[in-house]
Amino acid sequence: MAARVLGLLAALLAVAAAASRAEVESEAGWDTVEPDLLFAEGTAAYARGDWAGVVLSMERALRSRAALRALRLRCRTQCAADLPWELDPDSPPSLAQASGAAALHDLRFFGSLLRRAACLRRCLGPPAAHSLSEEVELEFRKRSPYNYLQVAYFKINKLEKAVAAAHTFFVGNPEHIEMQQNLDYYQTMSGVKEDDFKDLEAKPHMHEFRLGVRLYSEEEPMEAVPHLETALQEYFVADEECRALCEGPYDYDGYNYLEYNADLFQAITDHYIQVLSCKQNCVTELASHPSREKPFEDFLPSHYNYLQFAYYNIGNYTQAIECAKTYLLFFPDDEVMKQNLAYYAAMLGEEQASSIGPRESAQEYRRRSLLEKELLFFAYDVFGIPFVDPDSWTPEEVIPKRLQEKQKSERETAVRISQEIGNLMKEIETLVEEKTKESLDVSRLTREGGPLLYEGISLTMNSKLLNGSQRVVMDGVISDDECQELQRLTNAAATSGDGYRGHTSPHTPSEKFYGVTVFKALKLGQEGKVPLQSAHLYYNVTEKVRRVMESYFRLDSPLYFSYSHLVCRTAIEEAQAERKDSSHPVHVDNCILNAETLVCVKEPPAYTFRDYSAILYLNGDFDGGNFYFTELDAKTVTAEVQPQCGRAVGFSSGTENPHGVKAVTRGQRCAIRTGESGWCCRHLFLEGPCFVSSFPESHCQWLTRERNTGLGTRSPSAMPPYRHCLMLHVTVLTFGVAKMGSDAELRVPPWKEMSPEPLRKYRHHPLGSSC
Template identity: 25%
Template sequence: MKIFVALFSSLLMTFVGSSIQVHLTNYGKLYELGMDAYKQEKWSKCAEFFQKAIDDYHFYKNTVIDCRLKCKEDQSEHTFVSFLSTLHVILESSNCLRRCKKKKLGERAEEEIEFSVDKKFEGRTPYNYMQFCYFKDGKLTKAAAAAYTYYITHQDDTRILENLQYYRTLQEIQTEDFVDLERKPYQKRYIKGLTAYNEGQWNEAAALFEESLGLYFREEERCRAACEKGFVHNGLPDFINAIAEMSDETGMLEWRSGNFCTGKTKTPLVAFYEGCVSNNLEKAFESIASYLLFRPNDEEMLANKNYYIKTLRHKEKEFVPSEDAVRYVELWKQIDKSIGFVRDKYTLPTDQIDDEEGEEAGSNSKDVVDTNEVEGSLNRSQNVKKFEKLGLQLLQESKQLKGKNRFVADGFIREDQCEALADLARSKEFDQSGKRQITVSEVTELVKMDDGYEISMRLLLRAADVMKAFTAAYFSQSGLVVHEVKVNCWSAGAKLDDALPSGCILQENGECKSGQDVIGDYMAVAYLTDMVDSTGQFYFTDENDQVQSSIQPLCGLMLGFSSNDKHQVNLPWKHERCAIVISLTTDKQLQNIEIDKAKDTLSDLEKQRVEEFMNADNADILQEFHSQGVKITQKGDDLQGKERFVADGLVTQEECETLIQLAKREGVSGDGYRGRVSPHTDHEIFTGLDIAHGEQLVKENSVLPGTLQLFLDSSEHARLLVEKYLNLTRPLYFDYTHLVCRTAIDGDTEDREADLSHPVHSDNCMIQPDGSCIPDALAYVQRHYSAVLYLNDNFDGGQFFFAHRNQSEQISVKPQCGRLVAFNAGDYHGVKAVVSGQRCAIAMWFTHDPNFVEVSRLHAQRILQSHSKQEDKKDELTETDVNVSMESGYIDVTADLDTSVEENHDEL
């Protein structure tokens, strides 16, 4: 036994020794081993370790020197001289900066201010305190200005809003006293320019816009200079690496990514070029050309340019952008080029180099092993290319995120769908830590109690399926199953000090980081809210908990990563933070059975709805339409088709005019639009909005709730008539509703009759050259029926027509107020050009599939119901109920202001 033990010990020491030789090639560690042996008086071993340390030191230093010389050999002499010249410029700039700071700041030149303090000033926090100080000091106009200045960047802060409302009641304060004390000079000139523009003072407006633009360029340059902040490096890199990584990490390059400085200066640069047209055609052409530098595909500006060239016979060469605009765009391009190099080719400390090519390739970036080429995937971006048809776009891969198995994609869901999904978590109260979380099983129970959440539940299940499919495709893991699905929401300013363990590093699933193994192989996160206040970020971290890369959550943004990939979540500061979080695994035994139960619940609800639908009496409903003046004027046989009809009298003349005015509303953004050239013809401008943007206008008090209600009711009557007249066997749901007006552009009308406002197409398949039509993701295959409700007839052209398979006209219908054209979504149809005047209509698409129900309609109905309840409460209030002392009301608003500020605006 003793012989065996001795032999085993000898083998163990041999193994340990060989392991040290293989792995401990770091001369620092070898030196430490030598020192340990020295202290233990193991002289032989200490000499051995010291010699190995010396050898490794020379090996490492000589290798680095050889690499530096090799890199210089790969550069031309001109490049090396340019580098030395650049280095000299850096030295001169450094010297100038240090001397300037010492001259102007004296002993404060090298003073450092904590990051958290800077954030308070960037967030205008001092103004919040200052307004209360001014109030107590009796300086009310200054208090109002300070409160308004803070409110500009904290519009969700109900406390400051209440303060402002109080200030408005004071006789000493006028409207003009509410000013933004942080407003930049270029913004002041721009606002004056807008005022002059709206008053028709074209020359004055152009001069103010031009002055504002010069001030903007100056302010944007100052913003870039502010990015040249300090940098703490985690290590002791080579000089040239330190400069490169400092440029990347401090944002000197990344300021351009996401338009950091243009966003920070509040007004989009391109806005300065809008409306800068006076009687000076040279300046007008310069403005158009400059605008197109920034937005080369802008349809409206291209139409303006086209009008000058084709109609007024001006030349292309007359459109020359300003020198400042050209210089600015060139700067953007150069920074874009540098950022692209950093993201795609720059070698990080964690990157691996191909051993076979490493010796020969030197510094050439092509020999860096692409981190996409791991785990059986030669090109991960190609794996998910098919998802682009669904609107999902891969934004960043592992290399850009400074890791191995990571990605970020965008276009996952729309804004209205984000809200519907977040509503699931919002059905619960916040816990003591400021979190509300809901699982699939809890969602199922919620829907059983309130079927108003059915749409949200369907969206959640579809979301989980798409997240799984995209993640599986990207990582080449076809066997992934869903283990867990949650919707998490964190309240703004949530405090965790007392609720979570000390030192908790918060994870996306709502738990603290622990040493335990994580269940599942991958995680995917889809964000439902926009974090626009520089908080709520997601961070990837390394083994030392140092940040490697960060993601700012936005609605529709999705990220995926290995479950054991270290990360942390920064809590929100101003806005609620919501996300869908799923874990994925290859272990089939861990598959979440609650998802199948949820799908069964939805199936049961649909069966019950279909059964009730089949038992309904269509004749009674159609008779009710008839009694209200709705008449079927053309049937399927008249229109040379089976599932087609035309009905008149669905809305009155007064209702048509109200809806037309809604389509012309100002301030519509997103999918709503105003004054854009038609995508189908250069001869029309189209304006309009969908239900989501109608809801937005109601929230902004730009439109009366009754107008939005009319929009909903008119389209709902159309849906019900289509469903009942065609005697369908399953319910119809709205897929999308669109209110739109098309206006003919004055000018050359030659051959306008042959032009099409909307080419021949089908609503649920793609027409092929041979006349056939095939389903395609881009063709909205979920749509089963379509309808158009017309609102006027005082225009020429614009007829709707059904078409043959060869796309020739079959039969046409002339629009008029209250006329509805309904048909099977697979029918070929088109719209003739509007020759003169304006044509307005509500376009509707319907589906039998409840998974594609129009979410914005549900939100609009909730907004209107909420508004109705508020009006009812106002009617119930008596005059004594609202007769509150202003002084006591103010005390309610500002009590414990210091405490409320800290509670609602936690530091990062």
């Protein structure tokens, strides 16, 4: 006996020696550059504008990660096949047996374990020691490399690859608005084919399953069957791969390793249970698709459900019975499937039907899964290691009785607590809403009322008199002479439908709209088509309104123009009979108002980026056309303002200030409408595919300089100061400033660097001006 033990020990030492040699004799032939380093190189190349470098590094990063994954799969699969566990086929030794026999049993187990480890070490080589950080792994899971690649491909004129990369990223990030806009843009480009929109990270089993289900739903069972069968085959392949990748290092969950203190068998148990839990989670992993919020429920059994009915529809009762019986392996009490099976058996013949059994692959899968669940539930019950079963088909008897009772009690407690918390939260929300409304109204009333800055301007109505919050009416903002000069400018420079995409009557068929932007007026002034002095007056007046509003409302951050428009609306004389519509219906500037539900949704085409709005009136010699505020129902009028020369009305652009304009029934009503945002150059819309990136202040200053140069105004002192956005007001008139969110990011066009050409590609806001 002692000789046998010594022989086994000698064998184990030989295995250990072979393992140490394997450290320098890797079979992998591995590319020494690791995926995370390549990813970092790619992001650095993007920041430099080195598009070829982006493509090279990101493509290598994707290949490197895929190769590392493939190597681990190959090694773990091959070593498991070559070195299965060599346990004693007889039962484990009893206490009555000699201690030497028990030692031999343990040595056989650990001998198999060491040989498997040596095989893996030899196969994997140096890459076995490398693992991606959680942050970089998350970037790959989010498909971030494709976000960089789609821009880089576009830059180097590889359109087909750019489309595929953009589509791949969007499939993994379906809520990414900018990438959706990129794809919409690609679809309008010549040379782009439907086949170019492909998911480079598509899982074969999921692709085939979704295709099979679509054909099944279109009542094409003959075409659906091969795809569903292929989906099953690919599922089992993907399942084996997913399970093999679970056999990695132990996850200590943060800094727990500093306190981790376990003996041999406890350490083995902890790691093995973690691996088993990961393998069970492959059910969820394989049933997930980026386009769905939740995984497909009962994903594997559903294949057999689709197949049994598809086979029935094409008259293949043998396969229909096999798939029905396979489905019943997972859900033996499903009455509908039992009825289907009885019908198929009657059609085929009871004797022949009885000889058909469930598919062997499904039986093996189920047996293995149930054994794993038993171990996991045992560990949960005894060691307190949590396990959440991903399957709904697990028989109740697999779960220990004590754990069943504990889970039942926990569920009941959770439901009760959830209900109590829900009720409490509703009460708190109601109280908070009431208090917030009160405090907000008070704070706004106390904050507004800052200096009006210019002599001659007087406060006519504040928020209190206007029955709301963040509202003001001022008079004397400009003189009668200035009003008349700006009206003359309108008649000379304005064009029908300007600011409304050419629609001459955008809000009502009973009025015509004529408008001109500051930029257009200045350009016409430069060309000698209108007095340059009048164009400069237009510019200076809008800046004056901005400064007054910023001061009066005592804003913590400066305002920048997001839109300015001098617009006149003229009543069409023959269209006024029995008129009941408005000149401009009630709306909210920065969200889309649904007056019936009292909800306002912040999404385009509303000016979602706008914070404040102001209207400066140029005349009052017309009938109708009063500006008015309402409640969210768009019916209850809270205040009304009658236009006159030099009067300005200002207000915050949110849900607190729905507003509209009453019908102009005679004459012409002229006003300058401005919209201001608390965000400057860092939010500029550009057309075409794009990548979310910070917009450097140097580019902001560049926009200012280039636009100034284009207007013949080379000296910054020639215009009012704009805090790094000297002429942003003019730039934005045609091109729009957008508040894309709290993170202040810009979508940069991939086809050009910052130069005069892409500036012409900025968008008009689809709504034009209003009020």
